[in-house]
Amino acid sequence: MTIQRQYSLPNCTLLLEGLNDATTGSGQLEVRPVMSILVNAECHLAGSAPPLTGGREFFDSLVTAVSRYAQEFLSGVHHPYDTQEPPLVQLRRINRNLHRLIVQRRGDVHLASNGLMGKTGSTAPVEIDITTVQLFDLVEAVDQFFADSQTLPGLSLQMTPVERRYAHADQPVLKRAAPAAIGVSSLAVAAIALFFVPIPEVQRPKEPLPQANSNSLSTTSGAEGQVTTGSGPIGPDPLGSETPSASPVAETATPSPLASETATPSPLTSETATPSPLASETATPSPLASETATPSPSELSTAPTTATVGSEITDNNTLRDLNGKLQQQILQNKEEKLKFPRPLLYRVAMRPDGTIVDYEARNQPARDYENQTPLPKLKSTSTPTSSATGSEAPLAYFKVVFTLRGVPQVSPWRGYR
Amino acid sequence: MKVSANVMYLDSPPAQSIPVILDSLPVPAIFEDREMPRRARLQIDLILLAIEALDLSGSEAILTTASELELQDIIKNRVNLWRLRSANPLRRYSQRRSLSVVEAKALVVIASYLARRMTVLIRQLLLAYQQLSEKQLSMEHHFRLSDYLDRFRKHFRSRMNPRRSGVIAYNSDEKLNDLAISLLGELLFCTGTAGMQRFWSSLFDGEI
Numbered sequence: 001m002t003i004q005r006q007y008s009l010p011n012c013t014l015l016l017e018g019l020n021d022a023t024t025g026s027g028q029l030e031v032r033p034v035m036s037i038l039v040n041a042e043c044h045l046a047g048s049a050p051p052l053t054g055g056r057e058f059f060d061s062l063v064t065a066v067s068r069y070a071q072e073f074l075s076g077v078h079h080p081y082d083t084q085e086p087p088l089v090q091l092r093r094i095n096r097n098l099h100r101l102i103v104q105r106r107g108d109v110h111l112a113s114n115g116l117m118g119k120t121g122s123t124a125p126v127e128i129d130i131t132t133v134q135l136f137d138l139v140e141a142v143d144q145f146f147a148d149s150q151t152l153p154g155l156s157l158q159m160t161p162v163e164r165r166y167a168h169a170d171q172p173v174l175k176r177a178a179p180a181a182i183g184v185s186s187l188a189v190a191a192i193a194l195f196f197v198p199i200p201e202v203q204r205p206k207e208p209l210p211q212a213n214s215n216s217l218s219t220t221s222g223a224e225g226q227v228t229t230g231s232g233p234i235g236p237d238p239l240g241s242e243t244p245s246a247s248p249v250a251e252t253a254t255p256s257p258l259a260s261e262t263a264t265p266s267p268l269t270s271e272t273a274t275p276s277p278l279a280s281e282t283a284t285p286s287p288l289a290s291e292t293a294t295p296s297p298s299e300l301s302t303a304p305t306t307a308t309v310g311s312e313i314t315d316n317n318t319l320r321d322l323n324g325k326l327q328q329q330i331l332q333n334k335e336e337k338l339k340f341p342r343p344l345l346y347r348v349a350m351r352p353d354g355t356i357v358d359y360e361a362r363n364q365p366a367r368d369y370e371n372q373t374p375l376p377k378l379k380s381t382s383t384p385t386s387s388a389t390g391s392e393a394p395l396a397y398f399k400v401v402f403t404l405r406g407v408p409q410v411s412p413w414r415g416y417r
Numbered sequence: 418m419k420v421s422a423n424v425m426y427l428d429s430p431p432a433q434s435i436p437v438i439l440d441s442l443p444v445p446a447i448f449e450d451r452e453m454p455r456r457a458r459l460q461i462d463l464i465l466l467a468i469e470a471l472d473l474s475g476s477e478a479i480l481t482t483a484s485e486l487e488l489q490d491i492i493k494n495r496v497n498l499w500r501l502r503s504a505n506p507l508r509r510y511s512q513r514r515s516l517s518v519v520e521a522k523a524l525v526v527i528a529s530y531l532a533r534r535m536t537v538l539i540r541q542l543l544l545a546y547q548q549l550s551e552k553q554l555s556m557e558h559h560f561r562l563s564d565y566l567d568r569f570r571k572h573f574r575s576r577m578n579p580r581r582s583g584v585i586a587y588n589s590d591e592k593l594n595d596l597a598i599s600l601l602g603e604l605l606f607c608t609g610t611a612g613m614q615r616f617w618s619s620l621f622d623g624e625i
Binding site: 070071072073074075076077079096097131132133136139140143144146147157159160161162163 | 443445456460540543544546547550595598599602603605606609610611612614615616618619620621622623624625
């Protein structure tokens with residue numbers, strides 16, 4: 001018994017005729033028996049009158065080509081055929097909206113001889129141009145056939161993505177190699193150009209001047225300008241500077257073992273020589289004891305390099321207060337018109353009562369024009385009065401800058417915290 | 418055996434039920450735990466862009482369809498959707514995070530469903546384009562088609578990063594129209610019986 005199956009779309013009709021395999025089917029009773037043997041396949045495309053007709057071989061090829069081309073249409077990646085001989089049915093892209101269906105005249109393809117399809121005797125393949133919508137109808141007819149489990153169940157939709165090796169094979173090698181070639185050649189040009197550029201001489205940064213030597217600021221009283229060499233206040237760390245402020249009476253002299261030997265032996269100054277700021281409360285009165293105490297590793301690790309001459313005032317309110325006082329003193333004592341070729345930079349140490357203990361020029365013009373500034377006068381007037389007790393008081397350090405026009409600018413040496 | 422089975426059960430996270438509809442889209446073996454390839458991320462976003470140009474309330478429809486298809490666990494809300502679509506490398510605010518296979522599946526399913534609803538319109542526009550280009554007339558002669566092209570160009574320009582070379586390639590109205598028409602053709606293929614599977618499979622072309 002012949003079974004007919006038809007898949008109709010507006011632009012394409014697929015007509016299949018086949019037979020039921022009686023050995024597998026359960027008989028004639030089925031409403032829609034399985035078509036398992038294909039006898040004839042017809043593909044009617046709207047606009048091209050004679051249908052494409054063929055047997056199983058033609059139909060297999062048609063289904064494969066359509067399925068494969070549909071994927072190519074969606075992805076734009078062409079999937080070349082593996083076989084040397086062109087398959088019975090092929091689809092090729094002409095432009096975005098036109099596609100060419102090519103059917104070879106061999107195998108079990110029967111092409112009707114009437115109409116525009118050419119003569120029966122010619123061996124030229126039939127070429128039909130179809131639009132995207134027609135192509136879709138063809139694809140849809142094939143897909144409906146695939147979805148129909150009662151028709152040729154042996155054929156099913158096989159979809160596998162195209163392998164990577166086909167992805168950009170259509171680009172010629174020359175075109176693909178061009179970017180790399182341009183890159184390499186531009187690198188070569190750059191290398192040649194840079195070859196003529198002289199190698200810049202490496203200038204080592206100049207060694208920083210040792211701060212300790214230029215630091216004439218000392219908190220030791222008694223003789224003026226007495227310098228505690230090697231123990232200049234080169235940036236006491238916060239630990240070292242804060243702890244003493246809690247016990248302002250104790251002047252911590254040289255907690256580092258290196259500097260402990262340079263502590264002035266004068267009994268006036270070495271009242272309390274504490275090994276570390278942390279241990280200031282348990283200060284030992286004799287310098288001998290301090291020397292024995294220092295090597296303990298735990299104390300070394302706490303503040304190994306701290307070297308403060310006097311405890312420093314870090315309290316913001318006090319600093320602000322003193323800052324104002326210093327500014328006032330300088331302004332009151334400075335001469336009317338000052339002019340300098342470069343700004344002068346001084347570091348000034350003050351006691352909490354507002355007296356200037358010492359100052360120190362921090363750049364060359366500051367040393368050269370020292371006598372034009374009110375600082376020597378301020379220091380000479382204030383120091384003698386406090387010489388006896390001066391060493392015990394904590395100190396505040398300020399940065400004093402005289403601008404080119406002699407305007408003094410005062411700010412805390414380490415800024416406000 | 419039984420003990421280990423129990424342990425397995427306890428350790429596994431609360432069953433993240435992946436909707437059955439996504440099972441119809443097979444994933445190539447090497448992409449099972451990888452993110453989607455670059456062209457796929459671009460393609461999915463462009464297809465959705467074409468849907469939005471066809472349907473004024475397209476972006477709303479995407480979310481509605483997501484919940485109709487019970488994909489709301491994957492596409493939770495507008496922001497989430499925007500993030501997924503920003504995996505498109507040409508986007509103005511392209512995200513570094515990539516699109517997972519499940520998220521891509523969900524977007525493909527939604528796009529195919531929306532396309533199927535607009536089958537008639539898509540066919541009409543493609544036929545109109547075909548007729549106009551045969552007569553060598555400009556697209557303005559068909560109101561609905563020029564409307565679509567207009568809106569697509571506007572969407573594309575407002576959302577894509579004009580500095581990317583992939584976007585610079587579409588610097589003229591004609592080129593963008595061509596892109597819009599080819600997307601319309603792809604949308605038509607999505608409407609077919611196996612359109613969703615075909616579209617999905619094509620996303621991996623040249624990647625395996």
